[in-house]
Amino acid sequence: MRSIDDLLAQLDHDRVRSMTQELISIPSVNPFGQEPGVGLREQEVGLRYAELLTEVGCEVLVDEVSAGRPNVIGVLKGSRPGPTLLLTGHLDTVDVTDYDDPFTARIEDGRLYGRGSCDMKAALAAFVEVARVINEHDADFAGELMIAGIADEEDRMIGSVHWSEHGPVPDFAVVGEPTSLKVCPAHKGQYGAKFRTFGTAVHSSIRSEGVNAIEKMADLIAGFADYNDELDSRPAHPLCGNATFSIGTINGGEVMSTVPNFCEIEADRRMVPGETVDQVLAEYNDRLHAVAAADSEFRYELDGPTMSSAVLDTPLDHPIVTTVADETETVLGTPAIIEAFTGATDAPNFHCPAVIMGPGSIAQAHTLDEFVPLSELEAATKIYLRVALSLLS
């Protein structure tokens, strides 16, 4: 049986680099509601990812979630029964408007640039290399190493939502989103909703005969003015802090000279572990009812979710957290930094204890100058291999 150091020495970091470059060169921009087509879907990169996983010995399933939008799942089976570790990332990227040459992955000053470099084709490439070393160098392991490329993380998460409904359920998961190699066992959830107010349209010269929906919306917004203070006054989650409420859009009215009969806002509620959607809706309805109680002309509608993603709250003493933290410390030579991930991810949809840990920084994801530091990519590849060998021992 090969030692861990022996196997680590087999990692081919040049291969990880060129695989990352190749995956970047296959556009997989999320369609964000447009009709999916070549370049604007995960199919092309997903099929290549399936080939890469097959080449390193995985049994591969391409699970088409919707037309041209696959989840790609590869499995390496160990020599004896044991747990299933999922290493996973999303296949899609954000858009490339105004991005200069987004799909030519160039290496400069120790960084690999291109759309999807840190978010998150580098991690996808690292996972393939972990499977290659384990398979080609006869690493003895128990259970299953499962590697998955997931569709549509950047928009509606149809890939991981599909997974949450159909399985499989792994025992633990590492999601390789860019964390600068910090270990993130928790993140907030998100609940989007629209609030609408209704009025009566009349010519603005006889405004008193109408009901102004924009003014009603102003009353509603005022009714939410102290909501963030209330959220801040609640006990903070140790990693995620406090919940937040933010109004992101407002629309209403048609022309200046007409009293508007309609106004709509969309609000983003970030939920902390322990909160439920029902609780958020109850808070929304309390505030709506308070405004309505003071104004018999207040007519409204609450519509949601327009966006919904779950919280992640993996216990800090769970082996997936302690193992990823320990192996990160071993590879980096400094104690792992454990904190919440700033955004929402696919992680809760796998229904297993999970951590987010990957190369590159969320600060570069979604920018017009996306990159992953090669040193972090190398370190992440080593960490993923060590985690797999440790948890599947």
Ligand SMILES: [Zn+2]
């Ligand atoms: Zn991402």
